[in-house]
Amino acid sequence: MGGVAGGWNLGLLTGPLFADRKYHEHFYSVDAAYATPERPAYQAHGGYAGWQALAATSRRFGNTWVGAFLRYDSLRGAAFEDSPLVRRHSALTMGFGVSWILATSSEFVASSD
Numbered sequence: 001m002g003g004v005a006g007g008w009n010l011g012l013l014t015g016p017l018f019a020d021r022k023y024h025e026h027f028y029s030v031d032a033a034y035a036t037p038e039r040p041a042y043q044a045h046g047g048y049a050g051w052q053a054l055a056a057t058s059r060r061f062g063n064t065w066v067g068a069f070l071r072y073d074s075l076r077g078a079a080f081e082d083s084p085l086v087r088r089h090s091a092l093t094m095g096f097g098v099s100w101i102l103a104t105s106s107e108f109v110a111s112s113d
Contacts, residue, residue, distance in 0.1 A: 017050055021046035048079050071094070
């Protein structure tokens with residue numbers, strides 16, 4: 001979305017996720033050789049992998065950059081939802097970061113920002 005009030009950058013993203021059979025097999029399949037009574041054999045298929053929503057913001061203060069994000073993931077209705085390796089159907093993740101710019105170029109390029 002770009003810059004918003006006070007010079008903060010804001011980004012928003014949401015939508016469905018999809019992957020092929022090979023990708024889902026890597027994370028959600030259980031080969032018969034590794035099956036146990038608590039973790040039965042399972043063959044994952046490709047297709048719908050749930051959905052995700054993400055919001056992030058950042059701003060630079062002189063030589064300091066700060067940023068934060070909030071992300072929600074849902075596996076409801078995913079092709080592999082019944083895999084014995086799936087323990088939760090949703091997750092909320094957040095994070096915060098600070099970075100210091102140690103050096104900059106002596107020449108700057110003009111920007112329309």
